[in-house]
Amino acid sequence: MKKLVIIPTYNEKENIENIISAVFGLHEGFHVLVVDDSSPDGTGEIVQRMQQQFPSELFLTVRKVKDGLGKAYIHGFKWALENGYDYIFEMDADFSHNPSDLIKLYEACKNADMSIGSRYSKGVNVVNWPMGRVLLSYGASIYVRTVLGMPIHDTTAGFVCFSRKVLEEIGLDEVKLKGYGFQIEMKFRAFKKGFKIVEVPIIFTNRELGESKMNGGIIHEAVFGVLNLKWKSLIGKL
Numbered sequence: 140m141k142k143l144v145i146i147p148t149y150n151e152k153e154n155i156e157n158i159i160s161a162v163f164g165l166h167e168g169f170h171v172l173v174v175d176d177s178s179p180d181g182t183g184e185i186v187q188r189m190q191q192q193f194p195s196e197l198f199l200t201v202r203k204v205k206d207g208l209g210k211a212y213i214h215g216f217k218w219a220l221e222n223g224y225d226y227i228f229e230m231d232a233d234f235s236h237n238p239s240d241l242i243k244l245y246e247a248c249k250n251a252d253m254s255i256g257s258r259y260s261k262g263v264n265v266v267n268w269p270m271g272r273v274l275l276s277y278g279a280s281i282y283v284r285t286v287l288g289m290p291i292h293d294t295t296a297g298f299v300c301f302s303r304k305v306l307e308e309i310g311l312d313e314v315k316l317k318g319y320g321f322q323i324e325m326k327f328r329a330f331k332k333g334f335k336i337v338e339v340p341i342i343f344t345n346r347e348l349g350e351s352k353m354n355g356g357i358i359h360e361a362v363f364g365v366l367n368l369k370w371k372s373l374i375g376k377l
């Protein structure tokens with residue numbers, strides 16, 4: 140089975156080399172695609188250099204401008220489908236997600252269609268986030284679950300495994316949200332299509348290096364984006 144971990148990056152020079160090494164260090168046959176938005180800090184150049192060491196496992200696509208997490212992933216998903224991958228993973232560059240949990244996600248995904256590394260399926264498993272961010276994220280998950288009626292605890296999770304057929308059937312060109320709302324939209328579309336989704340408990344650890352790209356615009360898009368998804372679902376367009 141061909142497995143691809145997609146890592147979107149914007150200014151991750153402190154993390155990128157270590158995270159790629161950690162994935163390959165698992166020796167589980169994962170390939171890595173980095174989707175970099177022309178990071179001014181030289182993240183892309185670091186990946187290019189590592190490609191000499193891992194010519195057939197490490198891939199890089201560079202987009203011209205910073206255009207949001209969602210668009211970066213959509214680009215990566217299409218690349219994965221074109222290149223024949225069976226299982227496709229989302230993972231942050233910054234070690235918020237422990238790369239060794241990829242194995243748990245893969246095992247769970249084999250018995251489902253999609254698996255989610257979940258911070259909230261067994262209590263709240265977040266380390267070193269400021270209380271405000273925990274409340275925002277946990278509150279967002281309750282808001283989304285209530286409005287959309289989706290039985291998923293961690294609806295904004297960014298540590299996910301998709302089996303190929305989910306990405307083939309979900310309608311990638313119709314996914315509209317670009318920021319973290321994208322995470323919600325992907326899960327809702329998969330849920331509406333009747334795919335089997337399982338949550339795997341993980342511990343999310345706040346990054347030690349580099350900076351989060353979270354901002355007010357991303358929150359605004361997610362709040363109104365959820366209402367729009369609900370509306371589309373009510374009028375049968377989703």
Ligand SMILES: Nc1nc2c(ncn2[C@@H]2O[C@H](COP(=O)(O)OP(=O)(O)O[C@H]3O[C@H](CO)[C@@H](O)[C@H](O)[C@@H]3O)[C@@H](O)[C@H]2O)c(=O)[nH]1
Nearest residue numbers: 147148149176206207208211231232295297319351352353
């Ligand atoms: N290519 C690209 N990558 C991006 C962009 N914005 C963020 N990224 C990359 O996406 C990953 C996550 O971004 P962070 O900015 O570190 O996210 P966070 O604040 O820690 O957010 C986490 O929580 C969110 C809400 O729960 C999650 O939705 C998100 O996936 C992530 O796990 C990192 O690898 C970062 O470099 C972008 O515009 N373009």
